[in-house]
Amino acid sequence: MRADIEKILVSQKEIGEMVKQLGKRISEDYQGQDLILVGVLKGGFVFMADLMREITIPVDIDMIAVSSYGASTRSSGVVRIIKDMDLDLTDKHVLIVEDLVDTGLTLKHLKELFNTRGPKSVKICTAFDKPSRRKVSIEAEYKGIEVPDEFIVGYGLDFAGKYRNLPDVCTLKKEVYTK
Protein backbone atom coordinates (compact mmCIF):
# COMPACT_ATOMS: atom_id res chain seq x y z
CA MET A 1 0.00 0.00 0.00
CA ARG A 2 2.81 2.43 0.93
CA ALA A 3 4.39 1.81 -2.49
CA ASP A 4 1.34 3.45 -4.15
CA ILE A 5 1.85 6.76 -2.31
CA GLU A 6 3.25 9.73 -4.19
CA LYS A 7 3.58 12.08 -1.21
CA ILE A 8 2.24 12.77 2.26
CA LEU A 9 0.15 15.94 2.16
CA VAL A 10 -0.95 16.07 5.80
CA SER A 11 0.84 14.00 8.42
CA GLN A 12 -0.77 12.00 11.22
CA LYS A 13 0.74 14.45 13.69
CA GLU A 14 -0.74 17.53 11.96
CA ILE A 15 -4.11 15.79 11.77
CA GLY A 16 -3.96 15.01 15.50
CA GLU A 17 -3.34 18.66 16.36
CA MET A 18 -6.12 19.83 14.05
CA VAL A 19 -8.61 17.43 15.64
CA LYS A 20 -7.66 18.58 19.15
CA GLN A 21 -8.30 22.22 18.27
CA LEU A 22 -11.65 21.49 16.66
CA GLY A 23 -12.73 19.37 19.63
CA LYS A 24 -11.87 22.18 22.00
CA ARG A 25 -13.81 24.78 20.00
CA ILE A 26 -16.85 22.55 19.68
CA SER A 27 -16.80 21.77 23.43
CA GLU A 28 -16.77 25.50 24.21
CA ASP A 29 -19.37 26.53 21.61
CA TYR A 30 -21.93 23.84 22.51
CA GLN A 31 -21.48 23.95 26.29
CA GLY A 32 -24.84 23.23 27.98
CA GLN A 33 -26.59 22.34 24.67
CA ASP A 34 -28.08 19.12 23.31
CA LEU A 35 -25.63 18.16 20.60
CA ILE A 36 -25.80 15.29 18.11
CA LEU A 37 -22.75 14.48 16.02
CA VAL A 38 -23.75 12.90 12.71
CA GLY A 39 -20.87 11.19 10.92
CA VAL A 40 -21.03 10.74 7.16
CA LEU A 41 -20.09 7.17 6.21
CA LYS A 42 -17.92 5.75 5.09
CA GLY A 43 -15.17 8.37 4.92
CA GLY A 44 -16.18 10.37 8.00
CA PHE A 45 -15.88 7.59 10.55
CA VAL A 46 -12.15 7.93 11.21
CA PHE A 47 -12.43 11.66 11.87
CA MET A 48 -15.60 11.09 13.91
CA ALA A 49 -13.87 8.55 16.15
CA ASP A 50 -10.99 10.94 16.86
CA LEU A 51 -13.07 14.11 17.13
CA MET A 52 -15.63 12.73 19.61
CA ARG A 53 -12.82 11.85 22.00
CA GLU A 54 -11.56 15.44 21.91
CA ILE A 55 -15.02 16.73 22.84
CA THR A 56 -15.42 17.19 26.57
CA ILE A 57 -19.19 17.82 26.77
CA PRO A 58 -21.89 15.08 26.57
CA VAL A 59 -22.90 14.30 22.97
CA ASP A 60 -25.08 11.81 21.11
CA ILE A 61 -23.56 10.07 18.11
CA ASP A 62 -25.20 8.88 14.92
CA MET A 63 -24.14 7.95 11.40
CA ILE A 64 -25.61 8.40 7.95
CA ALA A 65 -24.37 6.63 4.84
CA VAL A 66 -24.40 8.39 1.49
CA SER A 67 -23.04 7.32 -1.86
CA SER A 68 -20.41 9.45 -3.50
CA TYR A 69 -17.93 8.37 -6.09
CA GLY A 70 -17.96 4.69 -7.05
CA ALA A 71 -14.57 3.93 -8.55
CA SER A 72 -14.10 7.35 -10.12
CA THR A 73 -12.20 10.32 -8.70
CA ARG A 74 -14.94 12.79 -9.67
CA SER A 75 -18.34 13.34 -8.09
CA SER A 76 -21.42 12.24 -10.00
CA GLY A 77 -23.36 15.08 -8.38
CA VAL A 78 -26.04 12.61 -7.33
CA VAL A 79 -26.41 12.19 -3.58
CA ARG A 80 -28.04 8.97 -2.48
CA ILE A 81 -28.92 8.09 1.13
CA ILE A 82 -27.89 4.48 1.66
CA LYS A 83 -28.55 4.35 5.40
CA ASP A 84 -30.41 7.09 7.23
CA MET A 85 -29.63 8.04 10.82
CA ASP A 86 -31.67 6.70 13.76
CA LEU A 87 -31.89 9.59 16.22
CA ASP A 88 -34.69 12.18 16.32
CA LEU A 89 -33.28 15.64 15.54
CA THR A 90 -36.21 17.61 16.99
CA ASP A 91 -34.90 20.54 19.09
CA LYS A 92 -31.33 19.23 18.93
CA HIS A 93 -28.20 20.95 17.72
CA VAL A 94 -26.78 18.90 14.87
CA LEU A 95 -23.16 18.88 13.80
CA ILE A 96 -22.45 16.98 10.59
CA VAL A 97 -18.99 15.37 10.71
CA GLU A 98 -17.46 14.90 7.28
CA ASP A 99 -14.04 13.93 5.98
CA LEU A 100 -13.80 16.42 3.13
CA VAL A 101 -15.85 19.13 1.45
CA ASP A 102 -15.16 19.02 -2.28
CA THR A 103 -17.93 20.23 -4.63
CA GLY A 104 -20.16 20.74 -1.56
CA LEU A 105 -23.04 18.81 -3.13
CA THR A 106 -23.19 16.13 -0.43
CA LEU A 107 -23.27 18.57 2.46
CA LYS A 108 -25.71 20.95 0.83
CA HIS A 109 -28.10 18.03 0.39
CA LEU A 110 -27.61 16.71 3.94
CA LYS A 111 -27.99 20.14 5.49
CA GLU A 112 -31.27 20.72 3.68
CA LEU A 113 -32.51 17.26 4.61
CA PHE A 114 -31.68 17.65 8.31
CA ASN A 115 -33.25 21.12 8.39
CA THR A 116 -36.61 19.53 7.52
CA ARG A 117 -36.44 17.48 10.77
CA GLY A 118 -36.95 20.27 13.30
CA PRO A 119 -33.44 20.75 14.71
CA LYS A 120 -32.35 23.84 16.65
CA SER A 121 -29.36 24.21 14.34
CA VAL A 122 -27.43 22.31 11.68
CA LYS A 123 -23.72 23.02 11.26
CA ILE A 124 -20.84 21.32 9.53
CA CYS A 125 -17.48 20.12 10.79
CA THR A 126 -15.04 18.88 8.16
CA ALA A 127 -11.53 17.57 8.58
CA PHE A 128 -10.40 18.76 5.13
CA ASP A 129 -11.61 21.41 2.73
CA LYS A 130 -10.98 21.78 -1.02
CA PRO A 131 -12.55 25.23 -1.63
CA SER A 132 -11.22 25.47 -5.21
CA ARG A 133 -13.56 22.63 -6.25
CA ARG A 134 -16.81 24.08 -4.87
CA LYS A 135 -19.88 23.91 -7.15
CA VAL A 136 -22.46 25.10 -4.63
CA SER A 137 -22.08 27.73 -1.98
CA ILE A 138 -21.56 25.89 1.28
CA GLU A 139 -19.14 26.61 4.11
CA ALA A 140 -18.24 24.45 7.06
CA GLU A 141 -18.45 26.31 10.37
CA TYR A 142 -15.65 24.09 11.66
CA LYS A 143 -12.91 23.14 9.25
CA GLY A 144 -9.58 21.53 9.82
CA ILE A 145 -7.06 21.77 7.00
CA GLU A 146 -7.38 23.27 3.53
CA VAL A 147 -6.03 21.03 0.77
CA PRO A 148 -5.18 21.79 -2.89
CA ASP A 149 -7.14 20.43 -5.86
CA GLU A 150 -5.53 17.00 -5.83
CA PHE A 151 -7.16 13.64 -5.22
CA ILE A 152 -6.23 12.53 -1.72
CA VAL A 153 -6.55 9.31 0.26
CA GLY A 154 -6.03 8.19 3.85
CA TYR A 155 -7.57 9.09 7.21
CA GLY A 156 -10.90 7.67 5.98
CA LEU A 157 -10.64 8.92 2.40
CA ASP A 158 -10.55 6.24 -0.27
CA PHE A 159 -9.77 5.58 -3.87
CA ALA A 160 -12.02 2.78 -5.20
CA GLY A 161 -12.63 1.64 -1.61
CA LYS A 162 -8.94 1.35 -0.65
CA TYR A 163 -6.41 3.39 1.38
CA ARG A 164 -8.89 4.52 4.07
CA ASN A 165 -6.62 2.97 6.69
CA LEU A 166 -3.58 5.14 5.90
CA PRO A 167 -2.94 7.31 8.98
CA ASP A 168 -1.68 10.25 6.88
CA VAL A 169 -3.44 12.08 4.05
CA CYS A 170 -1.58 11.29 0.84
CA THR A 171 -1.66 11.63 -2.93
CA LEU A 172 -1.30 8.51 -5.05
CA LYS A 173 1.10 7.85 -7.92
CA LYS A 174 -0.43 8.41 -11.36
CA GLU A 175 -0.11 4.72 -12.32
CA VAL A 176 -2.47 3.76 -9.50
CA TYR A 177 -5.35 5.61 -11.20
CA THR A 178 -4.56 4.37 -14.69
CA LYS A 179 -3.92 0.67 -14.04
Ligand code: IMP
Ligand atom coordinates in the same frame (compact mmCIF):
# COMPACT_ATOMS: atom_id res chain seq x y z
P1 IMP B 1 -18.61 16.58 -2.43
O1 IMP B 1 -20.06 16.20 -2.41
O2 IMP B 1 -18.11 16.73 -3.84
O3 IMP B 1 -18.30 17.80 -1.60
O4 IMP B 1 -17.76 15.40 -1.82
C1 IMP B 1 -18.32 14.26 -1.34
C2 IMP B 1 -17.34 13.27 -0.82
O5 IMP B 1 -16.53 12.80 -1.88
C3 IMP B 1 -16.34 13.71 0.24
O6 IMP B 1 -16.89 13.79 1.50
C4 IMP B 1 -15.35 12.58 0.13
O7 IMP B 1 -15.80 11.48 0.88
C5 IMP B 1 -15.36 12.28 -1.36
N1 IMP B 1 -14.19 12.94 -1.97
C6 IMP B 1 -14.12 14.17 -2.55
N2 IMP B 1 -12.85 14.44 -2.93
C7 IMP B 1 -12.11 13.37 -2.58
C8 IMP B 1 -10.70 13.05 -2.65
O8 IMP B 1 -9.83 13.82 -3.10
N3 IMP B 1 -10.35 11.82 -2.16
C9 IMP B 1 -11.23 10.95 -1.64
N4 IMP B 1 -12.54 11.21 -1.51
C10 IMP B 1 -12.97 12.41 -1.98
Ligand code: MG
Ligand atom coordinates in the same frame (compact mmCIF):
# COMPACT_ATOMS: atom_id res chain seq x y z
MG1 MG C 1 -17.38 11.82 2.57
